[in-house]
Amino acid sequence: DTxxxxxxxxxxxxxxxKKSLKCEQHMGHRAMYWYKQKAKKPPELxxxxxxxxxxxxxxxxxxxxxxxxxxxxxxxxxxxxxxxxSALYLCASRPAGTSNTGELFFGEGSRLTVL
Amino acid sequence: xxxxxxxxxxxxIQEGENATMNCSYKTSINNLQWYRQNSGRGLVHLILxxxxxREKHSGRxxxxxxxxxxxxxxxxxxxxxxxxxxxxxxxAGNNRKLIWxxxxxxxxxx
Numbered sequence: 098d099t100x101x102x103x104x105x106x107x108x109x110x111x112x113x114x115k116k117s118l119k120c121e122q123h124m125g126h127r128a129m130y131w132y133k134q135k136a137k138k139p140p141e142l143x144x145x146x147x148x149x150x151x152x153x154x155x156x157x158x159x160x161x162x163x164x165x166x167x168x169x170x171x172x173x174x175x176x177x178x179x180x181x182x183s184a185l186y187l188c189a190s191r192p193a194g195t196s197n198t199g200e201l202f203f204g205e206g207s208r209l210t211v212l
Numbered sequence: 213x214x215x216x217x218x219x220x221x222x223x224x225i226q227e228g229e230n231a232t233m234n235c236s237y238k239t240s241i242n243n244l245q246w247y248r249q250n251s252g253r254g255l256v257h258l259i260l261x262x263x264x265x266r267e268k269h270s271g272r273x274x275x276x277x278x279x280x281x282x283x284x285x286x287x288x289x290x291x292x293x294x295x296x297x298x299x300x301x302x303x304a305g306n307n308r309k310l311i312w313x314x315x316x317x318x319x320x321x322x
Binding site: 101103137138139140142185187189200201202203204205206208 | 247252253255256260298310312313314315
Protein backbone atom coordinates (compact mmCIF):
# COMPACT_ATOMS: atom_id res chain seq x y z
CA ASP A 98 0.00 0.00 0.00
CA THR A 99 1.74 3.16 -1.20
CA UNK A 100 -1.08 5.54 -0.44
CA UNK A 101 -1.50 8.50 1.82
CA UNK A 102 -5.19 8.99 2.49
CA UNK A 103 -6.61 12.34 3.51
CA UNK A 104 -10.10 13.11 4.73
CA UNK A 105 -12.22 15.02 4.13
CA UNK A 106 -11.54 15.95 0.51
CA UNK A 107 -13.48 19.18 0.90
CA UNK A 108 -14.32 21.17 4.03
CA UNK A 109 -16.25 24.41 4.42
CA UNK A 110 -16.21 25.97 7.86
CA UNK A 111 -17.09 29.20 9.57
CA UNK A 112 -14.58 31.22 11.54
CA UNK A 113 -15.97 30.00 14.86
CA UNK A 114 -16.05 26.30 13.96
CA LYS A 115 -13.73 23.58 15.17
CA LYS A 116 -12.86 20.89 12.66
CA SER A 117 -10.11 18.40 11.96
CA LEU A 118 -8.25 17.14 8.92
CA LYS A 119 -7.05 13.56 8.98
CA CYS A 120 -4.20 11.76 7.25
CA GLU A 121 -3.33 8.07 7.26
CA GLN A 122 -0.52 6.01 5.77
CA HIS A 123 0.44 2.37 6.16
CA MET A 124 3.85 2.40 4.53
CA GLY A 125 5.68 2.36 7.84
CA HIS A 126 6.96 5.89 7.26
CA ARG A 127 7.98 7.59 10.45
CA ALA A 128 8.18 11.15 9.11
CA MET A 129 4.87 12.88 8.37
CA TYR A 130 4.25 16.37 7.11
CA TRP A 131 1.52 18.97 6.83
CA TYR A 132 1.75 21.45 3.98
CA LYS A 133 -0.47 24.36 3.04
CA GLN A 134 -0.78 25.27 -0.63
CA LYS A 135 -2.38 28.30 -2.21
CA ALA A 136 -3.36 28.30 -5.87
CA LYS A 137 -0.41 28.40 -8.31
CA LYS A 138 2.10 28.41 -5.43
CA PRO A 139 4.45 25.73 -4.11
CA PRO A 140 3.58 23.85 -0.92
CA GLU A 141 4.45 25.69 2.30
CA LEU A 142 5.70 23.50 5.09
CA UNK A 143 3.69 23.76 8.30
CA UNK A 144 4.67 20.87 10.56
CA UNK A 145 6.89 17.81 10.56
CA UNK A 146 6.52 14.82 12.85
CA UNK A 147 9.38 12.40 13.21
CA UNK A 148 8.76 9.20 15.14
CA UNK A 149 5.49 10.67 16.38
CA UNK A 150 7.19 13.71 17.88
CA UNK A 151 6.81 17.22 16.53
CA UNK A 152 10.20 18.09 15.07
CA UNK A 153 9.42 21.18 13.00
CA UNK A 154 6.82 23.92 13.45
CA UNK A 155 7.27 26.59 10.81
CA UNK A 156 5.89 29.37 13.02
CA UNK A 157 2.34 28.31 12.27
CA UNK A 158 -0.43 30.22 14.14
CA UNK A 159 -1.86 28.39 17.12
CA UNK A 160 -5.27 28.15 15.45
CA UNK A 161 -3.68 25.16 13.67
CA UNK A 162 -2.91 22.33 16.08
CA UNK A 163 -1.25 19.15 14.82
CA UNK A 164 -1.47 15.77 16.47
CA UNK A 165 0.19 12.46 15.73
CA UNK A 166 -1.68 9.78 17.72
CA UNK A 167 0.38 6.92 16.28
CA UNK A 168 2.83 6.15 13.52
CA UNK A 169 0.09 5.83 10.88
CA UNK A 170 -2.10 8.81 11.69
CA UNK A 171 -1.67 12.55 11.53
CA UNK A 172 -4.36 15.07 12.39
CA UNK A 173 -4.62 18.81 11.96
CA UNK A 174 -7.09 20.44 14.32
CA UNK A 175 -8.57 23.74 13.14
CA UNK A 176 -10.12 26.39 15.33
CA UNK A 177 -11.04 30.04 14.81
CA UNK A 178 -9.62 30.11 11.32
CA UNK A 179 -9.55 33.15 9.07
CA UNK A 180 -10.70 33.37 5.43
CA UNK A 181 -7.06 33.68 4.36
CA UNK A 182 -6.51 30.16 5.72
CA SER A 183 -8.55 28.82 2.82
CA ALA A 184 -6.19 26.59 0.86
CA LEU A 185 -5.34 23.03 -0.11
CA TYR A 186 -3.86 21.20 2.88
CA LEU A 187 -1.54 18.40 1.91
CA CYS A 188 -0.28 15.56 4.06
CA ALA A 189 2.90 13.74 3.08
CA SER A 190 5.14 11.05 4.48
CA ARG A 191 8.61 9.72 3.89
CA PRO A 192 10.75 7.08 5.59
CA ALA A 193 12.42 8.65 8.60
CA GLY A 194 16.17 8.68 8.78
CA THR A 195 16.56 9.90 5.19
CA SER A 196 17.55 13.40 6.30
CA ASN A 197 14.73 14.92 4.29
CA THR A 198 16.19 13.47 1.12
CA GLY A 199 13.87 10.56 0.44
CA GLU A 200 10.81 10.64 -1.79
CA LEU A 201 7.77 12.35 -0.32
CA PHE A 202 4.46 10.54 -0.73
CA PHE A 203 1.56 12.97 -0.84
CA GLY A 204 -2.12 12.57 -0.19
CA GLU A 205 -4.65 14.15 -2.54
CA GLY A 206 -5.23 16.99 -0.14
CA SER A 207 -8.13 18.52 1.76
CA ARG A 208 -9.57 21.63 0.13
CA LEU A 209 -10.50 23.99 2.97
CA THR A 210 -12.76 27.00 2.58
CA VAL A 211 -13.20 29.35 5.54
CA LEU A 212 -16.24 31.61 5.34
CA UNK B 213 11.76 30.62 4.09
CA UNK B 214 14.07 30.76 1.13
CA UNK B 215 12.60 29.49 -2.09
CA UNK B 216 14.14 28.23 -5.25
CA UNK B 217 13.25 29.73 -8.57
CA UNK B 218 11.84 27.91 -11.53
CA UNK B 219 11.60 29.09 -15.06
CA UNK B 220 9.66 29.41 -17.09
CA UNK B 221 6.74 29.96 -14.72
CA UNK B 222 4.38 28.94 -17.50
CA UNK B 223 5.03 26.93 -20.65
CA UNK B 224 2.64 26.08 -23.48
CA ILE B 225 3.66 23.59 -26.17
CA GLN B 226 2.13 21.28 -28.76
CA GLU B 227 1.81 17.56 -28.24
CA GLY B 228 4.95 15.77 -29.41
CA GLU B 229 7.27 18.66 -28.60
CA ASN B 230 9.83 18.59 -25.81
CA ALA B 231 9.34 20.64 -22.65
CA THR B 232 12.26 21.95 -20.62
CA MET B 233 11.95 23.61 -17.25
CA ASN B 234 14.68 24.83 -14.96
CA CYS B 235 15.18 25.18 -11.24
CA SER B 236 17.86 27.25 -9.50
CA TYR B 237 18.75 27.92 -5.90
CA LYS B 238 20.78 30.38 -3.92
CA THR B 239 21.78 27.62 -1.47
CA SER B 240 23.79 24.56 -2.40
CA ILE B 241 21.84 21.71 -3.98
CA ASN B 242 21.60 18.43 -2.11
CA ASN B 243 19.53 15.58 -3.53
CA LEU B 244 17.10 17.50 -5.67
CA GLN B 245 13.70 16.02 -6.43
CA TRP B 246 11.10 16.82 -9.06
CA TYR B 247 7.37 16.49 -8.46
CA ARG B 248 4.31 16.84 -10.65
CA GLN B 249 0.92 18.15 -9.57
CA ASN B 250 -2.29 17.90 -11.54
CA SER B 251 -4.67 20.77 -10.84
CA GLY B 252 -5.96 20.68 -7.27
CA ARG B 253 -4.46 17.26 -6.57
CA GLY B 254 -1.58 15.96 -4.50
CA LEU B 255 1.99 16.00 -5.71
CA VAL B 256 3.53 12.92 -7.29
CA HIS B 257 7.23 12.19 -7.11
CA LEU B 258 8.91 11.99 -10.52
CA ILE B 259 12.63 11.64 -10.02
CA LEU B 260 15.42 12.20 -7.52
CA UNK B 261 18.88 13.31 -8.57
CA UNK B 262 21.60 13.11 -5.96
CA UNK B 263 24.18 15.84 -5.49
CA UNK B 264 26.94 13.59 -6.91
CA UNK B 265 24.96 12.81 -10.09
CA ARG B 266 24.94 14.94 -13.22
CA GLU B 267 22.17 13.34 -15.25
CA LYS B 268 19.37 10.87 -14.71
CA HIS B 269 16.71 9.35 -16.94
CA SER B 270 13.33 7.85 -16.22
CA GLY B 271 11.16 6.99 -19.22
CA ARG B 272 10.51 10.25 -21.10
CA UNK B 273 12.07 12.30 -18.31
CA UNK B 274 15.64 13.52 -18.25
CA UNK B 275 16.99 15.50 -15.32
CA UNK B 276 20.35 17.24 -15.19
CA UNK B 277 22.08 18.80 -12.22
CA UNK B 278 24.81 21.44 -12.23
CA UNK B 279 25.92 21.96 -8.66
CA UNK B 280 28.38 24.71 -9.62
CA UNK B 281 25.53 26.74 -11.10
CA UNK B 282 23.14 25.55 -8.38
CA UNK B 283 20.61 24.58 -11.01
CA UNK B 284 18.71 21.62 -12.39
CA UNK B 285 16.63 21.07 -15.48
CA UNK B 286 13.79 18.69 -16.25
CA UNK B 287 13.22 17.66 -19.86
CA UNK B 288 10.03 15.88 -20.89
CA UNK B 289 10.40 14.41 -24.36
CA UNK B 290 7.59 13.72 -26.82
CA UNK B 291 5.06 15.47 -24.58
CA UNK B 292 1.45 14.32 -24.32
CA UNK B 293 -1.70 16.18 -23.33
CA UNK B 294 -1.66 14.12 -20.12
CA UNK B 295 1.64 15.81 -19.15
CA UNK B 296 -0.32 19.03 -18.54
CA UNK B 297 0.38 19.83 -14.89
CA UNK B 298 2.52 21.95 -12.58
CA UNK B 299 6.06 20.79 -11.95
CA UNK B 300 7.97 21.60 -8.78
CA UNK B 301 11.54 21.01 -7.67
CA UNK B 302 12.47 20.38 -4.05
CA UNK B 303 15.95 20.75 -2.62
CA ALA B 304 16.98 19.31 0.74
CA GLY B 305 19.62 22.03 0.98
CA ASN B 306 22.78 21.85 3.02
CA ASN B 307 21.02 22.32 6.33
CA ARG B 308 18.28 19.74 5.72
CA LYS B 309 15.76 22.56 5.32
CA LEU B 310 13.36 21.71 2.53
CA ILE B 311 13.18 24.35 -0.18
CA TRP B 312 10.63 24.27 -2.96
CA UNK B 313 10.86 25.97 -6.30
CA UNK B 314 8.02 28.26 -7.39
CA UNK B 315 6.85 25.77 -10.02
CA UNK B 316 6.35 25.65 -13.77
CA UNK B 317 2.85 25.34 -15.14
CA UNK B 318 2.98 23.22 -18.31
CA UNK B 319 0.16 23.12 -20.85
CA UNK B 320 0.45 20.54 -23.65
CA UNK B 321 -2.01 21.27 -26.42
CA UNK B 322 -3.37 18.36 -28.48
